[in-house]
Amino acid sequence: MPPVPSQRLLWLAACTLPLALLPIVQPALGWVLPAALAALGLGAMTDLWRSRDLLRSLHIEAEPICRLARDHPGELTIHLRTEAPPPGPLTLGLPLPFSFLQPQECRTVTLRGDGVRRWSVSWPLTARARGVFRLPPMVAETLSCWGLFQLRQRFEPDGEIRVYPNLRPERRRFANLFLNRGTVGLHAQRVIGQGREYEQLRDYAAGDQLFDIHWKASAKRAELVTKTYQIERTQEVYCIIDHGRLSALRAVGETRSLDDDFAETLLERYLTAASVLAMAAQQEGDHFGLIAFGRTVSRFIRAGHGTRHTRALQDALFDLRSESGPANFDELFRFLGQRLRRRTLLIFLTDLADPAAAEDFQHAIGRIAGRHLVLVNCIRRAGVRPLFEGHPPANPVEEIAGHLRWESLRLLRGRLQAAGVRFALLDDEKLSVGLVNQYLSVRRRQLL
Template identity: 45%
Template structure:
């Protein structure tokens, strides 16, 4: 595609108009003006025919993958070069998705002569996590004589991955993730005696009878005691509910646009909070030397990453979750329980991030606990509903409508309390957390379980 350049418009204005006036004022100069006009037209047409030469030797190169965090600015660099011996001006634009804000919208670069690379840079701010592919780039350059601007779609392969933003979640937990060497380290008494068998030794006065190894005692004809050691590496699994209740808004942030009367709303769902909390908990498990795994489910198993440790494994967990979105279906806890019974042979800490406000879902979840709580330690965390509070713990009611709202919230809170007591009888702990303290609360409970050797 070609469009007139400013040089062509200036040429028409500076040559065409005077020649037309000269031919009208002096008829004897008509032939000369006609030939001069034809010469200008021939030059312009020749430049248009040679416009295809502008693309010879032009190359675009971009990074194969760019990783960004949601709502955090990042850089994207594109390299261009051409094989001409003269300097060339190039305009470059990319078809950005609506979820990405790019500044500037287009780049205007002067490519140096020869084979030198020229670098173009955009500042990107993603507003939604996911995977975005860009296959083409819009490029505009000047024709050889500059009378035309030639536009073309140039093939380009770019992949942009937007991950959850953990900066806000890690701030309250900064002391956990800081590595300050071994300065000031002191011994702390470890609660519990451990569960992993270490060795056999002869019985000493004061040993518990439950630690006596009766078969070894019978073989050796003297009392033998089992010695245990504290587990150094345990398995932690976070189970993310990706069903319809997880897609409800958890927070609403209004960001004013260009006009004051046209605000743009960015709604954060409960599932986004689950994702960030799960990844922060994975960092905490890595710090403690435990193995961390993930499972997401809706009416089926969506993703499953077996528990391991290390930086590469954490990248695998991020890649498994960054494109996952909640589905408009009800969760199938029967499928989850069966899957875990078949896949997990070792005792593990299972942390469910779900919502049990619906009585049917709560009943289904409680029914399937019998299959899991005998082998695993289970913790359930859910976001506290906004009105689920005791009736006299919030602000006073201003009118009748507020009174009914507080009464409904009290009934909801009472049902959750009953569910918590019902789960506690099975050894399962239910925790209601506010959205701001979800990550910190999960990490705190995990460290408490680790310290008390409950797993």
């Protein structure tokens, strides 16, 4: 980048202006102004020549991947390296996108230390949107040896910033669940159910159910034989996220202005709840998988366990965006029928308040309702509640409209329950709590 004249050079040039008046007073002194300008120009050229290598040996690098949580202050670590004596005060500029908040876009640092050739600078910033962002070119600026020019150079740090959902509020809410204290001090709890995995045969005992009798073995032995099962310790859990057009609606608890492009949406709530559910499944020892769909199935992470699998789930969630079109339930259930062979717990995060979406879901759910255990969860929209519940309505028309929406969801719940599907209408701030409670209840009762 071309050098920029500094304030010192401009002031020196301004000081030569009064010399232009000398020929008026004394014509013999007309040579003073050209001589002063020539001396100033010679000094400037000498300063540039002496300072030509100040930034040439400087190298600026960044972390290959910087991970941040949405709406939570973080920092980017920048590494500086030079092969020559470090320059004086160095001004760094990082023009991040509009979705990042930073206290200052330019920072002045001083590279000190005898014999030190490497430094690290922490760059505080806050991300307001999820996704992956390439680091923009960084500009470094320093003064020349005599301070007559500002020398600038552009650097291309090879790195990216990944912004994930913010789980810190949910971690505090579920602190007792995620504290890893081992099994010391835990109370034994009775596990309800008998599981579905066959273990062995035994002689028939009074009180055994007819569907537990192994008729083929009973015919061979000429006496009744009963099948026994082992308790299922590891189960497969899939969270299915709808990121169609309805997921772009503002969250009920969002307090930001309507024109804020970074306000919380239903999709943000879905992603946070899915991340919390993944941590709960890992804590319980189950295999957790993820499916996201809009017009088509855009994400599919097969159920697994472990640190590497958790990282794969995070990478699949952080750049998920709402689509402009409606969700295609037919395509989703066709995909589930082809990929999921084992009986699985399917937890849906979708919005069925729209009559068209509810009808499509109801017609398509029959393909998998008998093979899997399906839990459908929707976020309760503002004002959706029965009449005469709570305080007297300020607007009777809106109260009646909310009651009609609540009534349609109540009827939908009855139709889904008749098909073997459980439906829950959860409050916005209790979505994660509701999902974890549903999962733990299913696991405790061995409903799979």
